[in-house]
Amino acid sequence: MKRILIIGGGAAGMMAAAAARSRGAKVVLLEKNEKTGKKIYITGKGRCNLTNACAPEDFFRNVVSNNKFLYSAFYQMDNQAVMDFFEKAGCGLKVERGERVFPVSDHSSDVIAALNRKLEREGVRICLRTAVSQILSDPGMPEKVSGVRLSDGRVLSADAVIVATGGSSYTSTGSDGDGYKFAQRAGHTVSKLRPALVPLVVREAWCREMQGLSLKNVSLSLKSGKKKIYEGFGEMLFTHFGVSGPLILSASSYYAKKINNMPAQLHIDLKPALLREQLDKRILRDFDENKNRQFKNSLNGLLPAKMIPVMIQISGIPPEKPVNEITKEERTRLLECLKNLALTVTGTRGFSEAIVTQGGVHVKEINPSTMESKLVGGLYFAGEILDTDAMTGGFNLQIAWSTGYLAGISAAANTVKGEKI
Numbered sequence: 001m002k003r004i005l006i007i008g009g010g011a012a013g014m015m016a017a018a019a020a021r022s023r024g025a026k027v028v029l030l031e032k033n034e035k036t037g038k039k040i041y042i043t044g045k046g047r048c049n050l051t052n053a054c055a056p057e058d059f060f061r062n063v064v065s066n067n068k069f070l071y072s073a074f075y076q077m078d079n080q081a082v083m084d085f086f087e088k089a090g091c092g093l094k095v096e097r098g099e100r101v102f103p104v105s106d107h108s109s110d111v112i113a114a115l116n117r118k119l120e121r122e123g124v125r126i127c128l129r130t131a132v133s134q135i136l137s138d139p140g141m142p143e144k145v146s147g148v149r150l151s152d153g154r155v156l157s158a159d160a161v162i163v164a165t166g167g168s169s170y171t172s173t174g175s176d177g178d179g180y181k182f183a184q185r186a187g188h189t190v191s192k193l194r195p196a197l198v199p200l201v202v203r204e205a206w207c208r209e210m211q212g213l214s215l216k217n218v219s220l221s222l223k224s225g226k227k228k229i230y231e232g233f234g235e236m237l238f239t240h241f242g243v244s245g246p247l248i249l250s251a252s253s254y255y256a257k258k259i260n261n262m263p264a265q266l267h268i269d270l271k272p273a274l275l276r277e278q279l280d281k282r283i284l285r286d287f288d289e290n291k292n293r294q295f296k297n298s299l300n301g302l303l304p305a306k307m308i309p310v311m312i313q314i315s316g317i318p319p320e321k322p323v324n325e326i327t328k329e330e331r332t333r334l335l336e337c338l339k340n341l342a343l344t345v346t347g348t349r350g351f352s353e354a355i356v357t358q359g360g361v362h363v364k365e366i367n368p369s370t371m372e373s374k375l376v377g378g379l380y381f382a383g384e385i386l387d388t389d390a391m392t393g394g395f396n397l398q399i400a401w402s403t404g405y406l407a408g409i410s411a412a413a414n415t416v417k418g419e420k421i
């Protein structure tokens with residue numbers, strides 16, 4: 001019977017363990033924390049958006065880095081298979097807006113409990129508080145893995161090792177970058193690590209004045225010079241350092257990937273439902289209703305209160321100016337602020353606030369049909385440690401489940417065939 005060691009009891013590692021065990025291998029899961037699934041616990045604001053019930057092409061469209069690398073993995077365990085897996089493991093699911101899938105209970109702990117039950121029932125040995133410090137190969141055969149060394153010095157031997165140590169974000173959950181060091185020592189290239197799905201820092205100080213203000217139904221585009229990098233519609237939030245919220249997190253993945261901490265321009269359309277001419281008519285109507293007021297008292301129907309002083313400042317229209325004296329040119333400037341509020345992005349926030357890590361083990365050095373290293377036999381990688389990342393919506397966990405499953409069944413290949421999980 002093949003003996004497989006899995007480093008990391010997160011989403012990818014636990015799925016890999018279930019998969020390898022179902023194919024008849026002897027499986028030991030090594031997790032340095034005192035419990036498994038610490039990151040799963042905080043996903044989806046504690047509700048765990050564990051996958052997305054979209055069509056396959058939408059899954060691939062939502063993967064930001066190296067989506068083609070994921071074809072085999074996704075088709076081995078697609079989103080439907082993930083949902084079947086959890087339903088069968090006793091975790092009822094529901095589909096919400098945007099095809100996001102959550103446990104019926106709204107508790108991420110039920111996702112972790114289902115995985116733990118499955119591993120226990122199948123006879124996976126789980127070693128908690130067990131940190132791996134090194135991946136080993138026999139001195140005479142450096143191109144084949146032979147086991148791991150634990151941080152207490154003990155050596156465990158194995159036919160295959162699956163590295164599922166996660167990325168570099170939210171290190172308190174245990175994913176603090178150990179796996180990248182293992183990969184590099186094994187000769188792998190680790191492409192530049194960047195925080196992604198992360199708030200953006202902007203230059204304009206007036207942003208801070210709107211701290212806490214959340215805007216729904218705005219559209220934005222992110223540009224580097226004239227080149228459009230990202231375009232989207234949704235909800236955003238102003239903070240003390242810049243901008244955040246779902247729409248900004250999505251934009252940040254493309255900022256991280258394509259602009260790499262150089263300044264870029266964010267253009268926000270506060271009234272995307274109205275064409276310029278329609279919005280101009282609407283402003284004229286509001287001005288007509290407020291014609292005897294000062295400009296600063298005429299914008300309540302158009303903007304949230306926190307935004308009014310800022311928009312007055314940017315438009316350059318004197319706040320005390322009577323509305324009936326505002327010129328066409330001034331009105332056009334206001335219109336421009338509403339349709340094209342411009343911000344300068346200067347960088348992202350750090351890994352401690354990033355939902356995923358962009359970059360990781362170079363996928364060209366991994367066999368996409370098995371997740372095995374092309375450099376070291378018997379060494380597999382799964383989950384966020386790989387250079388793949390996706391938008392929010394359950395796609396990152398889907399990557400972890402799919403690559404974990406494929407690594408598990410591949411590592412266990414040639415052992416006694418068991419039930420499909």
Ligand SMILES: Cc1cc2nc3c(=O)[nH]c(=O)nc-3n(C[C@H](O)[C@H](O)[C@H](O)COP(=O)(O)OP(=O)(O)OC[C@H]3O[C@@H](n4cnc5c(N)ncnc54)[C@H](O)[C@@H]3O)c2cc1C
Binds near residue numbers: 009011033
């Ligand atoms: C706040 C937040 C919310 C998120 N929400 C969602 C969401 O709703 N939907 C979604 O799809 N994605 C979400 N994500 C992303 C998703 O959680 C990750 O992409 C996913 O958990 C990655 O799984 P993984 O198994 O690769 O890594 P992890 O889940 O990070 O697991 C890695 C494990 O390896 C262990 N480990 C590391 N080094 C060692 C070592 N040397 N020895 C032993 N063990 C080790 C760690 O302790 C850890 O338990 C969220 C992320 C964050 C931070």
